Amino acid sequence: MDRKNMQVIxxxxxxxxxxxxxxxxxxxxxxxxxxxNQTAGVTPAQQLLVQVQQSGxxxxxxxEDITVGTGATLAAGDTVAVAYTGALxxxxxxxxxxxxxxxxxxxxxxADGSLHTPDGGGLIPGWSLGMAxxxxxxxxxxxIPPSLGYGSNPVGPIPANSxxxxxxxxxxxxxxxxxxxxxxxxxxxxxxx
Numbered sequence: 001m002d003r004k005n006m007q008v009i010x011x012x013x014x015x016x017x018x019x020x021x022x023x024x025x026x027x028x029x030x031x032x033x034x035x036x037n038q039t040a041g042v043t044p045a046q047q048l049l050v051q052v053q054q055s056g057x058x059x060x061x062x063x064e065d066i067t068v069g070t071g072a073t074l075a076a077g078d079t080v081a082v083a084y085t086g087a088l089x090x091x092x093x094x095x096x097x098x099x100x101x102x103x104x105x106x107x108x109x110x111a112d113g114s115l116h117t118p119d120g121g122g123l124i125p126g127w128s129l130g131m132a133x134x135x136x137x138x139x140x141x142x143x144i145p146p147s148l149g150y151g152s153n154p155v156g157p158i159p160a161n162s163x164x165x166x167x168x169x170x171x172x173x174x175x176x177x178x179x180x181x182x183x184x185x186x187x188x189x190x191x192x193x
Contacts, residue, residue: 045141049165052089052143057163062143063130069170071136077176078109079118082131083169094157104171124149124164131168139169 042050045064052058074080081104085096097104107115107123114128126144134140144164146152154160 048141048143052163052165053091056089058143058145059147060145061126061129061148064141065138066141066167067137067139067169069135069138071170072173072175073133073135074109074113074131074170074173075176076109076111076113079174079176079178080107080109080115080170081105081172081174082107083171085167087165087167088158089163089165092157126164127166127168130166131170134168134170136170136173139167142166142168 043064043066045066048062048064052062072078083097083104085093085098087093106118108118110116113132114125115123115131117123124144126142126148129148130140130142130144142165144166146161146163149162149164150158150160152160158164
């Protein structure tokens with residue numbers, strides 16, 4: 001190949017790249033190379049939700065922070081207020097803070113780290129495990145397998161052996177020894193309507 005042909009080829013490559021960059025900048029097109037992350041711009045929580053919806057469920061607890069809190073971390077003896085929405089993989093919402101008048105749920109952190117209502121009512125294990133390590137102000141997406149949810153028992157609108165998806169927000173952490181119930185908090189456990 002002579003020098004003139006080589007210059008033409010290089011010029012064509014430069015022009016093609018310039019056009020691709022302009023299209024990308026204006027959102028008209030996108031260059032995608034093999035092995036390139038095709039989910040760029042998608043949060044880990046969104047990826048988790050898509051994965052659960054496509055597969056129809058999970059076999060182990062999965063948790064992704066939507067927002068990492070900056071306040072106090074959950075600790076034994078604390079009383080916490082949690083806002084939540086519970087849904088099935090198909091998007092059917094079965095319970096939420098909004099369904100209880102928008103009042104966050106009040107929970108107590110036991111010595112073993114499990115969560116329960118102030119009157120001692122237990123929660124599904126997936127909540128306790130999934131919220132471990134959260135800080136006040138944090139928001140997390142939980143995908144809870146049947147083994148850490150309701151198992152083979154149908155509960156209200158939740159079919160047996162269902163994966164549960166919870167969007168939980170740790171609204172308030174009240175340390176042990178302080179006021180036991182955060183203001184405006186509900187003691188209604190997160191049970192289906």
